[in-house]
Amino acid sequence: MQSLAARGMTVSLALMACAAVLTACQVAPRARPIPAQASKPQARSAATQGASQARPDAPPANAPPANAQGGPVASATQPAAGGAEDARAREKKRRELSRKHSKLERELEIARQKLVKTRLQLAHEKERQTAAIAKAETELEIARQKLNSFANRSAPERIARAELNLKSTEDLLWQSELELQQLEIMYSEEQLADKTREIVIERARRELERTRRSLDLQRNEFQTLTTATIPQERAELELALTDKTRGLERARQDELISGIDSTINLMSAEAEVQRLEHELEDVGEEERELATEQGEHG
Secondary structure (H helix, E strand, O other): OHHHHHHHHHHHHHHHHHHHHHHHHHHOOOOOOOOOOOOOOOOOOHHHHHHHHHOOOOOOOOOOOEOOOOOEOOOOHHHHHHHHHHHHHHHHHHHHHHHHHHHHHHHHHHHHHHHHHHHHHHHHHHHHHHHHHHHHHHHHHHHHHHHHHHHHHHHHHHHHHHHHHHHHHHHHHHHHHHHHHHHHHHHHHOOOOHHHHHHHHHHHHHHHHHHHHHHHHHHHHHHHHHHHHHHHHHHHHHHHHHHHHHHHHHHHHHHHHHHHHHHHHHHHHHHHHHHHHHHHHHHHHHHHHHHHHHHHHO
């Protein structure tokens, strides 16, 4: 009787185990088939094939891990590596912008100093040109006055004085000739010693000869004065007047050219300052944008 009871209990336990297995099979979800990999159909080892036969729903050994939906799970190291690379790139750009910012600040300061220098040079050059024109105008006026004075006073007076001296010498010669004649007549009528008469008459003759020679020299001088000296001096004064006139014209042209050059230099200096200021503003804007981006990723 005890043997029959033990057998009955064993059979009951076996039936209960079978019922539990059937219930588990009905509740378990159907596994999705894994597609076969064409690249390695025959490179699987015997152990892998055995495991696949034992568990048809298991993934290959070398397949990437799957997420809850069955897709591959992204590696956690990839986003970290990309973020570090971006951070290094941003830091490099920040250093480059900082160096460029410092360089532009130095160049801007130099450009501003050059602008101040150019403005001072412009003012100095304007003063110099004004003084040069004033000097040229004064020299021209002096040359004009010299020519007018020579033509209206000096030359006529010199010619008149030379004519007067010439006339005086001619009169002196006439007087000397007349005195000699009178002495010869007087001494011819009086009974004087021959020696005394000869001395007096000889002295008068020598005086007359000196007067004649002086008259000849004065005539030559008068001719030289009127035909050579006066015309040459007049030509020199006219040439000086022409040179001073041209000098004034050159000074005015130099002022115009210098003004144009100075204006060009000033405009160039101002444009350089504006260019550097704009570049510095652009670099500052890039630095602010980069700082904002680093703050967002920080």
